[in-house]
Amino acid sequence: MTRGSGGRGTAALAALMILVVFLTSCAQIPRSGPVGKSTDESAGNPNAPVFFPSAPRAGASPESVIEDFYSAGSGYEDDYAVARQYLTQSVSVSWKPDQRALVFRSARVVKTGVENVFNYELDLAYSVDADGVATQLPEGSKETIPATLTKVDGEWRISAIPDGTAIPEETFKVIYGAYPIYFYDPTFTYAVPDVRWFIKKKTVKAMTSALLGGPAPYLKGAVVSAFPSGIKLARESVPVVSGAAQVDLTAKELVEASSEDRLRMQTQLALTFRSQPDVINVELRANQDLVRVDDNGSVLPPVRDKNVPARQIAVNNNELVRYENNRISPLPDIQSVATLGPEAPAESPVSQSAAFLNGSRTTLYSIVPGQPARALTTRATLTHPSFSPQDWVWTAGPGANGATEVIAYHPTGVAQGAGIPTVTLTPPWLAGRNVKDFRISREGTRALVISEQDGKTRVQVTGVIRNADGTPKDLTTPTTLLTPRDPDQGVWVNDTTVAVMKASPSDNVAPDLLSLTASQPQQLAPWPGLTAISAGNGPEEIFGQSAQGIFQRLGNGWSPQLKGPLDPSFPG
Structure with missing residues (x-):
């Protein structure tokens, strides 16, 4: 200095x-x-x-x-x-x-x-x-x-x-310290973390004020809050008395809220205070008077840090297979795709829909039980497909005029021969950039985007804005994660962490863990010839692919798994 x-x-x-x-x-x-x-x-x-x-x-x-x-x-x-x-x-x-x-x-x-x-x-x-x-x-x-x-x-x-x-x-x-405050996806099904940095000694009040202020810019429009616009703290403190955080709010907005909304407010605060050891429960107050919050069972608690199923989809002998417990088995009721040369498969986390690219990675196919595979789009290049829990499958690639486009399809529940709902997005922040990877988060409100322009790579997280019926509408201006390398692929590891790497069939490859809650990347152990990466639930469930087979992260190294299946990918 x-x-x-x-x-x-x-x-x-x-x-x-x-x-x-x-x-x-x-x-x-x-x-x-x-x-x-x-x-x-x-x-x-x-x-x-x-x-x-x-x-x-x-x-x-x-x-x-x-x-x-x-x-x-x-x-x-x-x-x-x-x-x-x-x-x-x-x-x-x-x-x-x-x-x-x-x-x-x-x-x-x-x-x-x-x-x-x-x-x-x-x-x-x-x-x-x-x-x-x-x-x-x-x-x-x-x-x-x-x-x-x-x-x-x-x-x-x-x-x-x-x-x-x-x-x-x-x-x-x-x-x-880095602390997640929580918002909801638009259906109030999932809790979505919004990581903020606060002075460690002043967290409870700071968290509450930030929550009332709304989501970070890259999440605006993608998430919702139970707190109505205009509601504020009635006093400039949030005392914790006998383990109860007393959140004193302006009376009009709190009293006029429905019982369901008050329960969601209390739940949102309880999730946000999870990191605070001295906070056991949350009390809502209006001008210091305790406000009753009833739970009649009509409001389900949101899912936090959504898990993916333990299985992976993979390619074996030119067919889509299930890879689980170091064994392979056929995908139920899925017809043969051997003539299409499948690569980079993806599976829906909520249905039996699957998607994959052809051998040149220029055509995206979807397939559902009982129907043959259907070509969704053909472009000069396409990213690994990725499913949201809303059952949209996403990819990115250049459009007819060469401009970068992000495309989403909804193949589930569509009769054979009928048109598949499609959305094409052209966010201005991707103009002139070549998207290397695009992966939807586990709760579907965010996406990991790895893009390159003039040899410089950006790793970013964007919010997914949807219409009232759940149809994708737009992508927010993203937040950027710094990485010491120039990765070309990445996956979600949990709701605040992604793993990224630069694939190479000949060199040692060291993936990096990038966390919204950490100021520095965590480099994983290098391994020769890693060409693909997948992740289940947490940093211990990271898998790498090389010509020698599949390897799972084990401590500060990699443990050999099965040889044969290619491009394993967890649902999502």
Whole structure:
């Protein structure tokens, strides 16, 4: 980290390293001062570390004041009381530190051509907004924060500074945590995680405010909330009393809600507070009066982290087969497809429909029990098909004019010879990009998209917007997951994690686990010649395919399975 005064920057980094080493023992950690534990049991994690930064030093230079101010921004206790001491009186009142957190890899103070105006230049790793929505940024991403200083009683103080804080990445990993808040799919069948980053000590209130504020941008339109628009917290706290989180909401919206909606609100909060050890149940209140929430059995609890069946579909001797418990068996009532040279098969998680590509991966076929396979589309290239729990099968490829298109088909329940419902989407953010893989999430509200343009790969998650009847309508502007490699295929591992890799029949291939709840990818053990990957329920159920057969992830390695079946894929 580069600082305006290099010695203190080195010392600060060294102190942070000490913090990481000793965090688990809760020892006192030197940084700018002593470190203790949170004692506010109602706010969040009571064991969260607390920084007590140094107050302004007499005679400090403008550069030092700026550095020390942002260093003090890690001390969030008492509404950033120490950091406010570096500001003039009027600015200390108006400054809003919780508007955003800029997380940097390195920083330095640079003079400008204007007297007493400086820039705090950051190599940015993350940007976290007021609702905890984090944006990951690649190395070399720059951000400049202007700061104006003036002298107050002979000491330099900051008289103009943007709202928000800026903290080193090492500090961010210690005092912030990733927490899923939960929304529903439009049918209220599934719980959909929306991962946010909050200060560990202040999670309960932050989670509640974020939930009431609605989903992150990439999920807007794809998920719904039980909380009506306009409902707010009636007081600026969410106390936890004897294990009960008391969520006090504006009375009008809460009282006018149906009993079913109130139960869904309570359930949504209970799911969101799952990560909070001191929260056992949730109480809804209107202006501090307890609101009764009845459960008459008409509202089913949503499915969280939906599991897929244990079986996989695969190709063996040019036929579609079932691969389960390291054995193969025929697919029930499915006619032969040997003449079509099937590859990359997919199976519906809710019906017996299947789909596959031909040998050149230019034609998508669907097949249902009792009917022959039907060609759905032929294009220059197509991605591995993927089924949603709504029984739509998805793929992507260039359209007639060469533009990238995402296509969905609904073959289930369609009589032989009848037209199959089809939707074609052309999201503007995919313009000019070549889609390498497109996989629908287990609950059907999101999709993993791996695309390439000019040799640069993006791994993204987009939301699936549907019409009232469930027909796909659009894809949201996605969120991007950073990866150290350029993968060309990926699969969902659970509701917050995907596995991606760059296939190669000749080189060692190391898949990466990318999680919405982790700041860094997790590299899996390399294995020679991996050409395909599949995943069941969790990181232990990851399978790889090579010319030597199928391999299952086992600890920090791979365990040989059956040889013969090709392109195994779990339902979905």
